[in-house]
Amino acid sequence: MTDLDDWELLEEVTEYETPWYDGGYDRLAQPDGSEKRYYWAELPPAVVVVARIDAGVLEDADDEDQLLFVEQYRPTIRETHLELPAGIVEDGESYTRAAARELEEETGFRPSSTALLQEYAVATGVLRHDRAVVYAEGLEPGERELDGNEFLEVTTVPVDDALERAREQPANDATLTGLLLAKEDGLL
Numbered sequence: 001m002t003d004l005d006d007w008e009l010l011e012e013v014t015e016y017e018t019p020w021y022d023g024g025y026d027r028l029a030q031p032d033g034s035e036k037r038y039y040w041a042e043l044p045p046a047v048v049v050v051a052r053i054d055a056g057v058l059e060d061a062d063d064e065d066q067l068l069f070v071e072q073y074r075p076t077i078r079e080t081h082l083e084l085p086a087g088i089v090e091d092g093e094s095y096t097r098a099a100a101r102e103l104e105e106e107t108g109f110r111p112s113s114t115a116l117l118q119e120y121a122v123a124t125g126v127l128r129h130d131r132a133v134v135y136a137e138g139l140e141p142g143e144r145e146l147d148g149n150e151f152l153e154v155t156t157v158p159v160d161d162a163l164e165r166a167r168e169q170p171a172n173d174a175t176l177t178g179l180l181l182a183k184e185d186g187l188l
Contacts, residue, residue, distance in 0.1 A: 006031035042128040045089040048174045049099045050182040051111065051136040058156060066156035067188075068107050068139070069175075073151065079170045082155070084178045089132075095119065099134035104142040107154045112138030117181045122173075133178045135187055159188055 008029040015024045021044075025037040051068040058066065073080045087102035089095060096114040104110045119132040146152070157165050163183060166175045182188045 010035065040126060040128050045095075045130045045132070046086060046174075047089055047095050047098045047102060048084050048086040048131065048133050048178040049103045049136050050084060050117070050133060050178045050187070051103055051107070051109065051139060052159065052187070053109065053139045053156065054137075057139060065159045067159055067162045067179075068103070068109060069155050069157055069162075070106055070152040071155055072153070077170075081170055081172050082157075082166065082168075082175070083172060084175045086174055095132035096134055099132075099136060103136055103139075105145045105147070106150065106152065108142055108144030109139040110142030111136035112140065117178075117185055117187075131174065133181050135182055135185075162188065 009026055010029055011027040013024045013027070014022050016022065021041050023039070023041045025039045027035060027037050029035055049068075053066045053068055055063050055065050068085060069082050070085055071080060071082050085103050085106045087098065087106070089098040090101075093101070095116050099114050100111050113136070115135045117133040117135050119130060121127075122129045122131050144154075163176075163179045166179055179188065
């Protein structure tokens with residue numbers, strides 16, 4: 001294993017800043033003495049919510065527990081995706097608090113309990129971005145309040161069908177990761 005002391009940061013350059021992320025590069029002296037630029041994008045931390053809604057809370061649902069999903073068009077890739085609710089962690093917020101806030105804002109449901117399943121770094125070869133998966137349950141009606149750039153539809157999927165449905169194309173990493181972690185922890 002390469003020792004951190006074998007790498008020397010020679011320069012850190014932010015080439016651009018946007019409302020969503022910053023981008024730039026680090027110029028490093030590598031362990032063999034050569035120099036290389038490593039490009040990065042830095043994003044704020046985010047949270048993905050696996051939200052279980054009990055049978056009977058939704059009038060038109062079957063007699064089985066459901067997971068809340070949102071369907072939204074992603075302009076960057078020009079596709080509509082079925083996704084777990086998610087969003088940015090605001091300054092001073094914990095992942096669980098951000099999950100409760102984002103869930104209510106996007107779906108109109110407020111959880112009575114949340115649990116952090118996992119925090120992890122995303123796409124470490126190019127991103128400086130941490131993400132967490134939070135499990136939410138005991139959902140009660142709240143107040144939906146979408147951001148100005150959120151155009152999404154709330155939908156539910158039976159718990160037993162959620163992973164299979166999320167694997168249908170187009171699939172995305174945050175939803176698959178969230179569901180797999182919840183399943184591994186025995187929550188699905």
